[in-house]
Amino acid sequence: MSYLKIDHVDKTFQRGATSTPVLKDISLEIEKGEYVSVIGHSGCGKSTLLNIIAGLTPITSGAVLLEGREVRDPGPERAVVFQNHSLLPWLTVYDNVALAVNKVFGGRKSKAERHDWIMHNLDLVQMGHAKDKRPAEISGGMKQRVGIARGLAMEPKILLLDEPFGALDALTRAHLQDSIMQIHATLGNTMIMITHDVDEAVLLSDRIVMMTNGPSARIGEVLDVRLARPRKRLDLVSDRTYIAAREAVLKFLYERHRFVEAA
Amino acid sequence: MGRAVLKEVETGATVVALPGAKPGVVPLPAPARKPLSSRLLPWLRAILVNVLPPLVTVALIALFWQIAASGPQSSLPPPTKIWEEAKDLIVEPFYWAGSQDIGLGWRILVSLQRVAIGFSLAAIVGVLLGALVGQSVWAMRGLDPVFQVLRTVPPLAWLPLSLAAFRDSQPSAIFVIFITAIWPVIINTAVGIRNIPQDYRNVAQVLRLNQVEFFFKIMVPSAAPYIFTGLRIGVGLSWLAIVAAEMLTGGVGIGFFIWDAWNSSRLSDIIVALVYIGVVGFLLDRLVAFVGAIVTRGTLVN
Numbered sequence: 101m102s103y104l105k106i107d108h109v110d111k112t113f114q115r116g117a118t119s120t121p122v123l124k125d126i127s128l129e130i131e132k133g134e135y136v137s138v139i140g141h142s143g144c145g146k147s148t149l150l151n152i153i154a155g156l157t158p159i160t161s162g163a164v165l166l167e168g169r170e171v172r173d174p175g176p177e178r179a180v181v182f183q184n185h186s187l188l189p190w191l192t193v194y195d196n197v198a199l200a201v202n203k204v205f206g207g208r209k210s211k212a213e214r215h216d217w218i219m220h221n222l223d224l225v226q227m228g229h230a231k232d233k234r235p236a237e238i239s240g241g242m243k244q245r246v247g248i249a250r251g252l253a254m255e256p257k258i259l260l261l262d263e264p265f266g267a268l269d270a271l272t273r274a275h276l277q278d279s280i281m282q283i284h285a286t287l288g289n290t291m292i293m294i295t296h297d298v299d300e301a302v303l304l305s306d307r308i309v310m311m312t313n314g315p316s317a318r319i320g321e322v323l324d325v326r327l328a329r330p331r332k333r334l335d336l337v338s339d340r341t342y343i344a345a346r347e348a349v350l351k352f353l354y355e356r357h358r359f360v361e362a363a
Numbered sequence: 364m365g366r367a368v369l370k371e372v373e374t375g376a377t378v379v380a381l382p383g384a385k386p387g388v389v390p391l392p393a394p395a396r397k398p399l400s401s402r403l404l405p406w407l408r409a410i411l412v413n414v415l416p417p418l419v420t421v422a423l424i425a426l427f428w429q430i431a432a433s434g435p436q437s438s439l440p441p442p443t444k445i446w447e448e449a450k451d452l453i454v455e456p457f458y459w460a461g462s463q464d465i466g467l468g469w470r471i472l473v474s475l476q477r478v479a480i481g482f483s484l485a486a487i488v489g490v491l492l493g494a495l496v497g498q499s500v501w502a503m504r505g506l507d508p509v510f511q512v513l514r515t516v517p518p519l520a521w522l523p524l525s526l527a528a529f530r531d532s533q534p535s536a537i538f539v540i541f542i543t544a545i546w547p548v549i550i551n552t553a554v555g556i557r558n559i560p561q562d563y564r565n566v567a568q569v570l571r572l573n574q575v576e577f578f579f580k581i582m583v584p585s586a587a588p589y590i591f592t593g594l595r596i597g598v599g600l601s602w603l604a605i606v607a608a609e610m611l612t613g614g615v616g617i618g619f620f621i622w623d624a625w626n627s628s629r630l631s632d633i634i635v636a637l638v639y640i641g642v643v644g645f646l647l648d649r650l651v652a653f654v655g656a657i658v659t660r661g662t663l664v665n
Binding site (some may be wrong): 118125154155173174175178179180182184186188190200201203204254 | 424426560562563565566568570571572580581584585587659660
């Protein structure tokens, strides 16, 4: 049995009398420790899919099962790293992570243990030095690092990343991608990442889920990325498997499911 | 709005006072003193730039007033006469010579105490009601129209009703403060809560924060800038209302003092009391703004 099972999920948004079908018959099975990317043109409903797994958006029909149990509500075992970091601006970096840690481990860990766990996670994303800063005082890349630390600190069964590097410049993005790869290698988390960056998807993922254009978006294709880990950005540039995978995704996105409105 | 206007005044003040401040810069050329003077000068300059313009304005007003009110037929006393007649009130705010012969400082404190009780109640109830209206669509549909009608009722119109209900002037005055200050608190809190970004709500949902945790950890800090806007308007309104309410209820407050002075034609005392009220109202406003600035530190910038 698979770790996470998305079973024939439909999603229709109802607004007054008009109903918009967003997702149609999505089925996907994800194994423990897998890194799966979901890629598609904007508006195809990939963020909606992530929110459904997170439990933030209710399902119209179908089900999401985590370890065989249906999930309907949001919860810390499916931590989300939000696109715009979503740190609380009135709390310091430390307190932002502490909010999550105290809530999730409040009854189970002692105060000292929780402190160590917060610092451990901040150090994991190299943000321990900025623990007393407020979000407004650190850069966009640093904020997203803290967002990742907050997600990891919940010790989730699945870490959901909603276009985590979308708002960052190319250099910072590459930096954070390397960090995420390292964290994935160390902790072996199951991760699902929404992205619209083909290189990012190929570099990070074990599998790439490609979505067709909405409305009624479906899973068009699932691509296995058979690249050995650890992966090195520079070595991959000329790697044949990498180039082939990249080409497959690009062809899917720009040949067969071209985004009409984008022109 | 208020902040923008303040800034303009400050900028204007800089332009006016610079020529006056400059001569102070010139006679300090000694190199040994340079560190000290370079540290002190900005301070001196800042004080001059900020304090001098209002002093000049006040002096000009007083001069104009003196000229205008000095004629034999003048119905209002000029500043010099006020100084002669009400010197004890100005110089000794805290004297005590019998139950009704006390300094204005004491009267202000009595009024402030009423405002403190009424305003604190309004702040607590207002934030809770505002949170309810901001959070629940049905509460908003049910309560908002009622609030919108009630908030237009002038503070003093509540006084007869509260006198009838409480049968005592002290709780009635406090109730008038409460009912005056609560509307801006409710309305601003509700707006602040409706404006909590969906992201923060998502974070709370993923963490499974319960209602109480959500209220204290997300709602209040996130809506704090709005709440403090409401509190600031509220405290200003309560200070307006207390003076009027005390004129009617009597007792020891500053409002009754003015009414009493009018009945015995002590115009100078009234004018001194007006200055007291103005200064205290200004300080109250600044106090709430100051607390707000500390509490909402970092909340607005993201």
